[in-house]
Amino acid sequence: MQPLWASLFIYALVTTFTPGPNNITSSAIGMRLGYVKTLPYIGGITLGFLVVMLASGLLTDLASRAYRGILPWFKWIGVAYMAWLAVSLFLPSRHGPADGQRRGDGFASGVLLQLVNPKVILYGITIYSSFHLLISGTPARLVGSSVLLSLLGCASTSLWAVMGSVFSRLLTGEGGVSRLHHRDGASARALRGIPRPSLSSRTETRLTRPGQFPAAGADATSPC
Numbered sequence: 001m002q003p004l005w006a007s008l009f010i011y012a013l014v015t016t017f018t019p020g021p022n023n024i025t026s027s028a029i030g031m032r033l034g035y036v037k038t039l040p041y042i043g044g045i046t047l048g049f050l051v052v053m054l055a056s057g058l059l060t061d062l063a064s065r066a067y068r069g070i071l072p073w074f075k076w077i078g079v080a081y082m083a084w085l086a087v088s089l090f091l092p093s094r095h096g097p098a099d100g101q102r103r104g105d106g107f108a109s110g111v112l113l114q115l116v117n118p119k120v121i122l123y124g125i126t127i128y129s130s131f132h133l134l135i136s137g138t139p140a141r142l143v144g145s146s147v148l149l150s151l152l153g154c155a156s157t158s159l160w161a162v163m164g165s166v167f168s169r170l171l172t173g174e175g176g177v178s179r180l181h182h183r184d185g186a187s188a189r190a191l192r193g194i195p196r197p198s199l200s201s202r203t204e205t206r207l208t209r210p211g212q213f214p215a216a217g218a219d220a221t222s223p224c
Helices: 001-019 019-035 035-066 068-088 095-102 107-115 116-132 137-170 177-192 199-207
Strands: none
Touching: 001 116, 019 035, 019 107, 019 116, 019 137, 035 116, 035 137, 068 107, 107 177
16 A cells, blocks of 8 residues: 555656646746736636546546446556656647746636646546545545645645746846846947047058058058
8 A cells, every 4th residue: 555655646746746737837927927926826726726636536436436447448548648748758848938928817817727727637537547546435535635636736836936936036136137238238338438440540550561660751551
């Protein structure tokens, strides 16, 4: 039983904290608005995540009781999903910081995102079909596991939002990129203030060889 709990913990930890729509959008909104203003969005994600986990656990439990032969198929879906997660680490990401700007940043947006988030839906089906004996089977275990998984997801999105906020401060705060831009701009203005040599002085430098001087009374720019 202990190895099964360890597998459950590792799978939940890795799947929750790796990049996905929830984490990417939370980081993007944290960069744009700061962590405090991202809290309503994180709260919406947590509530929607809880609903999806309860629905996944209930669906898996009902399916396993009514159709006992369907549970192994759910497990194979979970195996395929975990294989896809492993392969996706080597694929270019289709999500970027702009996703957090195109989506809403409020509580309702966080809830609705969970209903169309394939990672959360497949995660719920996979974890409740693979670890059915540990986290479901009774209402207390189903509700308790859903709450714990939702709190773990809340910790993940909060961490990503904090990292986005800190990264934004490093870029725009004191000592960040903005200060480097001001310093580079000042250097450029200082360089523009240096007088450039005139045409006559450059011509004289080009015609006068080292060790030779123009004849007395002769025009320095004349070749004769």
